[in-house]
Amino acid sequence: DKQMKQIEDKRAKGRIFKKDSSFLKAEENVFDVPTLKLLYSFANKGIISELGGSISTGKEANVFYATGNEGEVAVKIYRINSSTFKAMDPYILKDPRFTHIRHSRKDIIFAWTQKEYQNLLRINKAGIRAPRPVTFDRNILVMEFMGENGIAYPSLKDVKMDDEDARLFYDQIIENMRRMYVRASLVHADLSEYNILIDIENEEAVIIDVGQAVTLNHPNAREFLTRDIENIKRFFKKYGIDEGTKEIAERIKQK
Ligand code: ADP
Ligand code: MN
Numbered sequence: 089d090k091q092m093k094q095i096e097d098k099r100a101k102g103r104i105f106k107k108d109s110s111f112l113k114a115e116e117n118v119f120d121v122p123t124l125k126l127l128y129s130f131a132n133k134g135i136i137s138e139l140g141g142s143i144s145t146g147k148e149a150n151v152f153y154a155t156g157n158e159g160e161v162a163v164k165i166y167r168i169n170s171s172t173f174k175a176m177d178p179y180i181l182k183d184p185r186f187t188h189i190r191h192s193r194k195d196i197i198f199a200w201t202q203k204e205y206q207n208l209l210r211i212n213k214a215g216i217r218a219p220r221p222v223t224f225d226r227n228i229l230v231m232e233f234m235g236e237n238g239i240a241y242p243s244l245k246d247v248k249m250d251d252e253d254a255r256l257f258y259d260q261i262i263e264n265m266r267r268m269y270v271r272a273s274l275v276h277a278d279l280s281e282y283n284i285l286i287d288i289e290n291e292e293a294v295i296i297d298v299g300q301a302v303t304l305n306h307p308n309a310r311e312f313l314t315r316d317i318e319n320i321k322r323f324f325k326k327y328g329i330d331e332g333t334k335e336i337a338e339r340i341k342q343k
Contacts, residue, residue: 118150120168126228127163130156135223135230136163143240147172153238158222160233162240164204166197168227176200179277179300182307197227204229204299207274211298214271216264217287218295234285234294241294244323245281254327257286260293261320265313266340274301275309279316281323313337 119127130136140153143162148170152163173193180186180199185206189199201224208221208231219231235241244257261284268274276283276298283297302309317336321329 118167118169119165123165123168123227126226127165129225130163130223130228130230135161139163140238148176153233153240154230158230158232160235160238161222161230162219162233164201164229164231166201166227166229168194168197170197173197176300178308179302183302184305185303200299201227201229203301207272207298207301210272210274211268211295211301214267216267216272216295217292218298234287234296241285241287243282244284244286244293247286247288249327251327253291254324255329256291257293258320258324258327258329262336262339264293264295265316265320266342268295268301269304269313269340270343273304274298275304275306275313276301276316277312280319313340 127136127139131139134157136154137156138154140155142150143153144151149164149166152165154161154163173196176196180189180196180203181191183203186199186203189195205221205224208218211218212220219234222230222232224230233240249257261279265276265279268276276295277300278297279295283295285294285296286292287294302312306312314333314337317333317340321331321333321336
């Protein structure tokens with residue numbers, strides 16, 4: 089249609105996506121026209137001057153690498169036609185911050201994007217290493233790229249470590265959960281070795297993927313916290329770490 093043609097024309101002129109001009113071709117079936125237009129508006133603002141390769145294709149979102157006037161950024165795009173968006177409902181409709189939103193697919197996804205942005209702000213303010221949010225609009229979140237020279241930090245699950253390193257990261261992660269709980273009043277609710285990156289050089293755990301994180305007054309906050317603790321316990325068990333769930337929960341709630 090006409091909008092698509094305009095976008096294609098811009099692409100042909102090489103306005104953005106210079107490096108990977110096949111981007112739109114590959115993605116035009118994944119992203120709707122408003123999403124592509126929104127990407128171009130980020131480009132016009134200079135937030136994205138070059139969109140690089142895909143970092144990840146998840147159940148609900150695609151993450152891309154980009155550079156722009158904020159430096160290296162990660163661009164997380166929630167797919168409007170995502171088939172699994174219903175799974176978002178319990179995390180957003182019962183979060184007191186978001187009980188008033190409309191229940192349409194689009195509105196839930198837009199609210200989710202906003203929630204991830206707000207959660208990133210709170211988490212950063214709480215002194216936790218996590219991507220700094222740059223901006224968001226509709227279904228696109230732009231945040232600090234956690235990595236160097238276009239290479240993202242590895243996930244905790246892919247990091248080779250000895251028992252001593254494991255103990256260090258374990259304590260950092262529990263401390264991050266404590267800060268998140270006590271200072272930011274949030275429970276991550278999807279914490280696992282997949283949503284923790286490791287900055288090896290600085291020996292630092294980085295918390296990501298916080299769209300589903302809920303405030304402590306969410307009716308399921310306690311249950312989500314227990315699940316997060318169990319995930320972390322399961323991962324670190326092979327490194328000889330075996331602290332009780334209750335003891336961990338007490339540490340996390342310690343002011
Ligand atoms: P999903 O909901 O699809 O799991 P995530 O936020 O976990 O989305 O992102 C998927 C993957 O993309 C992550 O595992 C990580 O490898 C990469 N990623 C996400 N955010 C960033 C970021 N800010 N910097 C670098 N890599 C990122
Ligand atoms: Mn994830």
